[in-house]
Amino acid sequence: ILNVEQSPQSLHVQEGDSTNFTCSFPSSNFYALHWYRWETAKSPEALFVMTLNGDEKKKGRISATLNTKEGYSYLYIKGSQPEDSATYLCAFIRGGGADGLTFGKGTHLIIQP
Amino acid sequence: DGGITQSPKYLFRKEGQNVTLSCEQNLNHDAMYWYRQDPGQGLRLIYYSQIVNDFQKGDIAEGYSVSREKKESFPLTVTSAQKNPTAFYLCASSIVGRGQVYGYTFGSGTRLTVV
Numbered sequence: 001i002l003n004v005e006q007s008p009q010s011l012h013v014q015e016g017d018s019t020n021f022t023c024s025f026p027s028s029n030f031y032a033l034h035w036y037r038w039e040t041a042k043s044p045e046a047l048f049v050m051t052l053n054g055d056e057k058k059k060g061r062i063s064a065t066l067n068t069k070e071g072y073s074y075l076y077i078k079g080s081q082p083e084d085s086a087t088y089l090c091a092f093i094r095g096g097g098a099d100g101l102t103f104g105k106g107t108h109l110i111i112q113p
Numbered sequence: 114d115g116g117i118t119q120s121p122k123y124l125f126r127k128e129g130q131n132v133t134l135s136c137e138q139n140l141n142h143d144a145m146y147w148y149r150q151d152p153g154q155g156l157r158l159i160y161y162s163q164i165v166n167d168f169q170k171g172d173i174a175e176g177y178s179v180s181r182e183k184k185e186s187f188p189l190t191v192t193s194a195q196k197n198p199t200a201f202y203l204c205a206s207s208i209v210g211r212g213q214v215y216g217y218t219f220g221s222g223t224r225l226t227v228v
Contacts, residue, residue, distance in 0.1 A: 034217070036216070036219075041221075100171060101217065
C-alpha cells in the first residue's frame with residue numbers, strides 16, 4: 001500500500017491571511033498528483049491534476065506546486081476567505097495510472113472571520 | 114446536468130445482512146471506483162472498474178463485491194463477511210486514461226451504519 005502523507009492535519013487561519021500545506025508521496029514510479037477540495041455535506045471537487053516535475057497550477061487564489069524528484073506538493077491559498085473552509089485532499093497515482101488514486105488523510109482548514 | 118448519484122444517503126442494516134449501495138453516473142465515463150472513509154483515515158480504494166464486465170480489487174476488497182453490467186452503474190455489496198462495515202462510502206468515476214489529467218468526479222456518498 002502506498003503512503004501519502006498530508007500536513008498539518010488541521011489548520012485554523014484568520015480571514016485574509018495566506019496559508020499553505022503539504023502533501024508527500026513516493027518519489028519513485030510517479031504518474032500524477034491530484035488535489036481535491038471537500039466541503040462538508042458536498043462531494044469532493046477536483047482542484048488540480050499535476051503530472052510534470054516543477055508544475056505550478058493556479059485557480060483564483062489557490063495554487064499548487066509539484067516536486068516529483070523529492071516527492072512533495074504544496075497547496076497555497078492567498079487571502080483566505082470563509083468559503084475556503086474545507087478539507088483538502090491530495091491523491092497520488094503511480095506509473096501506469098490504472099489502479100486508482102491513493103489518498104492522504106487530508107488537511108482540514110478552518111477560516112476564522 | 115451530468116454527475117454521479119449515490120443512494121441512499123443514509124443506510125441502516127442489522128449485523129449479518131448483506132446490503133447493496135447504488136452508484137449511477139451519466140457522464141459517459143468508462144472507469145468507476147468505490148472508496149471507503151473511516152474517522153481519521155484517508156479514502157481507501159475498495160474496488161474499481163475500467164470497462165463493463167470487468168473490475169479489480171483495491172486495497173481493502175475483502176467482504177465486498179461489485180458488478181459492472183452497465184457502463185452507468187457500479188453497485189457495491191457489503192456482505193456479512195465484512196468485519197467493520199460501518200463507514201462512509203464514496204463512489205467516483207473518470208475517463209479511462211484521462212482521469213489522471215482531468216481528475217475524478219465524486220458522488221455525495223452513502224453513510225452505512227450496521228447495528
